[in-house]
Amino acid sequence: AQTVTQSQPEMSVQEAETVTLSCTYDTSESNYYLFWYKQPPSRQMILVIRQEAYKQQNATENRFSVNFQKAAKSFSLKISDSQLGDTAMYFCAFMKGWGAQKLVFGQGTRLTINP
């Protein structure tokens, strides 16, 4: 079975700072996907960024980038130039590359961006 661990329950930074959220996972699969989802307070969960395990290049989406270390089974999210709207719960998630495409989530990190 796959497990996803987020060791930072809460983080808080000032607006415009850079913040890194940590995620480790455990799997015996070779073909899989990793995701970071954002859940703002009382709002819909949305995808922030995704990474295919077979790609060595780290994914980037505007101010969001990941550091994917496959051998270490680590998948951290870096948010540059943080904005007040980045305040949310962030969930790291794992998906096998075949079958039902079920997501396995980590415990989440509550990120607060302070003005």
Place this chain on the structure above:
Amino acid sequence: EADIYQTPRYLVIGTGKKITLECSQTMGHDKMYWYQQDPGMELHLIHYSYGVNSTEKGDLSSESTVSRIRTEHFPLTLESARPSHTSQYLCASGQEAGARNEQFFGPGTRLTVL
């Protein structure tokens, strides 16, 4: 606009009542999912569906049941609600494997059983 909808958004109900949480998507996705999330906690998969007439139990045991009679509709039913069912229920739909593998989430139903 293609989207995924859940109703009701909030539900407060007494013990023993039968409830159905509705989920509909207009994105044409074959795969649909139900997750349960306690406040501030991770999501756990309780049901999923590959397509019409296909339903499977997820990783977290749940007393709820689901049906998939139409592609766009994936309702969840609790025959007899109990306080232990108090939680948030999130519906999601996803694209076929080999595509972006992204799951799109509905706004959730926050259920309170008294």
